[in-house]
Amino acid sequence: MRIARIEHAGGIDHAVAEAEGYRLIEDVYADEIRCLDRWVPGAEARLLAPVEPRTVVGMAHNTGPGDRLLPPQAFLKPSRSVIGPGEPVPVAADLGLVHAEAEVAVVIGRAGTVLGYTVANDVTGRDLQAQDSLWTQAKGQRGFTPLGPWIETDLEPAGAAVGLAVDDEVAPAADTGQLARGVAEVVAWVSGFLPLGPGDVILTGAPGASLEIRPGQQVTASVAGIGELVNPVVEGVHGRRTERGAA
Amino acid sequence: MRIARIEHAGGIDHAVAEAEGYRLIEDVYADEIRCLDRWVPGAEARLLAPVEPRTVVGMAHNTGPGDRLLPPQAFLKPSRSVIGPGEPVPVAADLGLVHAEAEVAVVIGRAGTVLGYTVANDVTGRDLQAQDSLWTQAKGQRGFTPLGPWIETDLEPAGAAVGLAVDDEVAPAADTGQLARGVAEVVAWVSGFLPLGPGDVILTGAPGASLEIRPGQQVTASVAGIGELVNPVVEGVHGRRTERGAA
Known part of the structure; x- marks a missing residue:
């Protein structure tokens, strides 16, 4: 699974990268990755650094x-x-x-x-x-x-x-x-x-x-x-x- | 002004430290520090590290x-x-x-x-x-x-x-x-x-x-x-x- 961090019209989110776009993730650090029912087409998203680390x-x-x-x-x-x-x-x-x-x-x-x-x-x-x-x-x-x-x-x-x-x-x-x-x-x-x-x-x-x-x-x-x-x-x-x- | 970060019954907040307790702050990184109308007595607060730095x-x-x-x-x-x-x-x-x-x-x-x-x-x-x-x-x-x-x-x-x-x-x-x-x-x-x-x-x-x-x-x-x-x-x-x- 590819997990991206994207900037889109709705804000900044982690999302699963699929062929045509991104499916937003509820909480990327949860025990199990669950997707929300929200989809962002690839053309409407900008890839950010995949994490904002503290270290x-x-x-x-x-x-x-x-x-x-x-x-x-x-x-x-x-x-x-x-x-x-x-x-x-x-x-x-x-x-x-x-x-x-x-x-x-x-x-x-x-x-x-x-x-x-x-x-x-x-x-x-x-x-x-x-x-x-x-x-x-x-x-x-x-x-x-x-x-x-x-x-x-x-x-x-x-x-x-x-x-x-x-x-x-x-x-x-x-x-x-x-x-x-x-x-x-x-x-x-x-x-x-x-x-x-x-x-x-x-x-x-x-x-x-x-x-x-x-x-x-x-x-x-x-x-x-x-x-x-x-x-x-x-x-x-x-x-x-x-x-x-x-x- | 003394700005503490405290753990209390309501969560974790920055607060101005006064003689008898703590007055919660709206946003410690705002241009001007504004206090909320919320007060935590000293005995009900625990001091935390005053910031959670990224660097x-x-x-x-x-x-x-x-x-x-x-x-x-x-x-x-x-x-x-x-x-x-x-x-x-x-x-x-x-x-x-x-x-x-x-x-x-x-x-x-x-x-x-x-x-x-x-x-x-x-x-x-x-x-x-x-x-x-x-x-x-x-x-x-x-x-x-x-x-x-x-x-x-x-x-x-x-x-x-x-x-x-x-x-x-x-x-x-x-x-x-x-x-x-x-x-x-x-x-x-x-x-x-x-x-x-x-x-x-x-x-x-x-x-x-x-x-x-x-x-x-x-x-x-x-x-x-x-x-x-x-x-x-x-x-x-x-x-x-x-x-x-x-x-």
């Missing part, structure tokens, strides 16, 4: 098997850095090198269960990352966490193909089977120490290469069995602050 | 003037690690050394304004911090962010005394004037790159010494002009996960 946590150095030699490490991204499909990723000129990373994102449901999976683009400022050992500036800028296009509840995440493209540049094929720690192991490890709740998101790590993004380009992250998450990259106005924080 | 961001190494030589750095804490006055801080035996830190916390209001200030205890696992360069495990455990007892809207944060005590052990006197970067500068710097919204919280750094906390103790963080935030420390059951994440 976005990602796995550090969870790529190839060599990372297995390191202890697991997690980072946090600001929950308000989440944007939806089609929303622009702002990249300010003074940020230096900025990369896109395509990942499977786990969406937490009620009472610590996994509701499903979506696609994440873990946008990361590489130059900032080299200068800030805590990664907060590198990972935490406005618009740096595209999520979508919807939540797939039936995905088998253990061997899902993960793709990344920036305009015509396509990253080599990769899949979650290459992750040093697989999706299920990541969920168990993170939820072991960190408080998670409904709508929270775990970025499980990028099994493939990251690609540079610059204003004017379009970035597409994809997971086989979920779909494609496409975002334009635009000129950002915020960027890095001076040391004294002058605005 | 909790803290300043790293923002203590004495020497830290001014380093570029500013921020870390994130999971928003669900926030607890209120009187709620227990769980400390699992396998976490090693755990410290309390008393700080002024800035509470963000509507449209990036500062709503007011509360007291934060930035609980930190020192042994974990030494082993995890991203600090997520050290700062992100359940219950590691006590906030309260309420929001003071009228505080002058530039020279506020900040106190910390664990049972009978009292940290030396300290105040926000000692911070390498003051409260106003911290707000400007963080909001320059990181997306913040109503109810979000910035921990501005501990000007004073941190103190070890152990199960069975009681920790009190205080800021002159706001009040005291008191929490018991209890035996935690979660603690550090094994590398394989076995629960």
Whole structure:
């Protein structure tokens, strides 16, 4: 089942995505998903980020098997850095090198269960990352966490193909089977120490290469069995602050 | 004005704290705070954490003037690690050394304004911090962010005394004037790159010494002009996960 979050004439709702449109859901975090008798045609809906998390946590150095030699490490991204499909990723000129990373994102449901999976683009400022050992500036800028296009509840995440493209540049094929720690192991490890709740998101790590993004380009992250998450990259106005924080 | 968040027979509400009780607020993030004609006696209310943030961001190494030589750095804490006055801080035996830190916390209001200030205890696992360069495990455990007892809207944060005590052990006197970067500068710097919204919280750094906390103790963080935030420390059951994440 595909669960989207849509904006339509009646407001913002979670809805089951069907071929011709969306069937609204009563409560996406209920024990059982029940649909309302309300239908929104596809043309009258805009896809939003599939959740509004209170916590976005990602796995550090969870790529190839060599990372297995390191202890697991997690980072946090600001929950308000989440944007939806089609929303622009702002990249300010003074940020230096900025990369896109395509990942499977786990969406937490009620009472610590996994509701499903979506696609994440873990946008990361590489130059900032080299200068800030805590990664907060590198990972935490406005618009740096595209999520979508919807939540797939039936995905088998253990061997899902993960793709990344920036305009015509396509990253080599990769899949979650290459992750040093697989999706299920990541969920168990993170939820072991960190408080998670409904709508929270775990970025499980990028099994493939990251690609540079610059204003004017379009970035597409994809997971086989979920779909494609496409975002334009635009000129950002915020960027890095001076040391004294002058605005 | 003191704005508390209380649990009472009618539910959970923000309310203005007065001498004998609480006057409920219509919308704490409105342009102007308006009170409802509803009053809850003090004995019938329980103080909760004054906000449910979507983002909790803290300043790293923002203590004495020497830290001014380093570029500013921020870390994130999971928003669900926030607890209120009187709620227990769980400390699992396998976490090693755990410290309390008393700080002024800035509470963000509507449209990036500062709503007011509360007291934060930035609980930190020192042994974990030494082993995890991203600090997520050290700062992100359940219950590691006590906030309260309420929001003071009228505080002058530039020279506020900040106190910390664990049972009978009292940290030396300290105040926000000692911070390498003051409260106003911290707000400007963080909001320059990181997306913040109503109810979000910035921990501005501990000007004073941190103190070890152990199960069975009681920790009190205080800021002159706001009040005291008191929490018991209890035996935690979660603690550090094994590398394989076995629960």
